[in-house]
Amino acid sequence: MVVTDATGPRREAEAPTAKMRDALRAAHLYYLQDLTMDAIARELHTSRSSVSRLLSHARDTGLVEISIHSPLDLPSRLEQEILDRHGxxxxxxxxxxxxxxxDRLERVALSAARILSRFIDSNQTIGVAWGSTMSAMSRHLTPKATHNSEIVQLNGAGNLRTTGILYxxxxxxxxxxxxxxxxxxFPVPAFFDDPATKEAFWRERSTRRLLDLQAAMDVAIFGIGSPFAEVPSHVYQGGYLERADYEALSGDGVVGDVATVFYRSDGSTDGIP
Known part of the structure; x- marks a missing residue:
């Protein structure tokens, strides 16, 4: 569990509110001084239910982060095995x-959103792809004030039905x-009909600026899409692919995609048109 003091750098609009100060004080008393909710209520001259709401506010806004480290449970053993085998x-x-x-998607998205703030900091360029997992994750993000940071779209979203800009x-x-x-x-199509069109687009200075930002990113956030999942990735249900495309992908042994880059079961991407 980490309690973050609310006195660090922030924009003027994000100055500590009375509720934030009360939530931080309640979190210190509860998590660091082991006081009961009743004792905190007496100290803050409020009710026990108000203390409970303050603690919930502290967790929801990122003032408090809770981590569980157990060497005994199955997830921890799986995490260690993945680390040993794949680094x-x-x-x-x-x-x-x-x-x-x-339900699996929602639980993973919620957990990922809470973990993510550990990897986000000021002065970063953060690449973000779109997709079903990313959309679910975006609804559960824990706020964390940074400065001089940029969110850069990783993949285009336009298709035959829509520009994809709103999504x-x-x-x-x-x-x-x-x-x-x-x-x-990154206002470009998700897929180009003609490779020559893409090459010409990539020579434009406005596009090159975004490509340079992507190349310099500090963090990349993306989901792993699959056409076989019960909750398929947005690329497989949003009108981006036609029957001929699916047949071509199947013929190439494609099993999924990362940010609309398709890959085979061995991880290779070469030669997939």
């Missing part, structure tokens, strides 16, 4: 076997609002 620091979210894919911009806005960061959209 990847994973966070495994425990979900019951009977849970639906919709992508709402998702990006939630990230920008949560971290007090500027948002840079």
């Amino acid at each position: 990847v620091a994973a966070h495994v979210v425990p979900v019951p076997d009977h849970a639906s894919d919709v 992508a911009s709402e998702l990006l806005r939630r990230f920008g609002d949560a971290f007090g960061a500027r948002v840079q959209q």
Whole structure:
């Protein structure tokens, strides 16, 4: 558990409110001094239910972060095995076997959103892709004030039905609002019909500026899409692909995508048109 003092750098509009100060004080008393809610209520001259709401506010706004470290449970053992085998620091979210894919998505998105703030800081360029997981995650982000940070859209969102701007911009806005960061959209199609068109577009200075931001990003946030999931990625249900596209992807052995970059079961992406 981490209690964050609310006196660090912030924009003028984010000055501590009375509720924030009370929530921080209640969190210190409860988590660091082991006082009961009744004792805190007496000290703050308020009710026990008000203390409970202050503690909830402290957790919801990022003043308090709770971490559980257990070497005994299955998720921890799986995390260690993934680290040993692949060199990847994973966070495994425990979900019951009977849970639906919709419930799994929501639980993973909620856990990921709460973990994410550890990796976000000031003076960062943060790449964000769109998709079903990212959209769910964006609804649960814990606010964290940063300065001089930018959210950069990683993949285009236009298709035959829509420009995708409204969908992508709402998702990006939630990230920008949560971290007090500027948002840079990437207004290009998700897929180009002609490679020559893409090459010409990539030579434009306005596009190059965004590509340079992407190349310099400090953090990349994306989901792993699959056409076989009960809750398919947005790229598979949003009108981005036609029957001929699915047939071509199947013929190439494609099993999923990361930020609309398709890959095979061995992780390769070469030669997929």
